[in-house]
Amino acid sequence: MKQLKSLVIAVVLFIGAQASAQTKVAHIDVQALMTSMPDMKTAQEQLKKIQETYDKDYKNMVTEYQTKLQKYEQESATAGDALNETRSKEMQDMGARIQQFQQTAQKELGQKELDLIKPIMEKAQAAVKKVAKAKGINYVLDSTTGSGVIVADGPDLLADVKKELGF
Known part of the structure; x- marks a missing residue:
């Protein structure tokens, strides 16, 4: 754990030293960008509809299983024993x-x-690269x-990337 902290501090210092040597470093909250994209909202709606269909089918199967x-x-x-054995096998197959x-x-x-x-x-990513x-x-x-960035004092590109993407 101490080695990890030392490594992180060394990386931050290295980036800081590089930044002062005319290297420009910026940051962006990729999660915030992705969740605010209209395409992502459309994708989430599609996934929700698919999930609802699967849930409905699953519930119907479970209801049928419980009824039988x-x-x-x-x-x-x-x-009879033979019928009970056949039904037991049918229920096992249905459960599977x-x-x-x-x-x-x-x-x-x-x-x-x-x-x-x-x-x-x-x-x-293409928009971030372009900006x-x-x-x-x-x-x-x-x-x-939680991405590992400890200090984010450089320019934040989120607004510029959103503008590039048209929202």
Whole structure:
């Protein structure tokens, strides 16, 4: 832990020394930029609709499972062993299908999120690069909370990048 602190301090001092040697450093809160982009809001709405569809299908499957389970439990005393065994196997298969559906839905939703967000991130990065180049900035640090930037006294490019993106 002490080594990490020493490394961070050394990096900050190095960046500070480089900044004083005509190297310009700026920062931007990438998370704030991304969440304020209209494209991101549209992507989040699409993801929400997909999530709602998956949730509805999942709930229907679980309801069907519970209904059959309750019916089979009520009839188990009067049904024969062979029928009870068949029903038990059916319920196990149905439970496995529900689990498989849930896993597939999560995987597909995650992939859809990546597919929707990747072009938005690329658009934001291109705008940051363009603004930094126009302002003569050599380095742009991500000042999102928790990103590791300790001091962010340099210019903040958020407003300029938003302007570049047209919002």
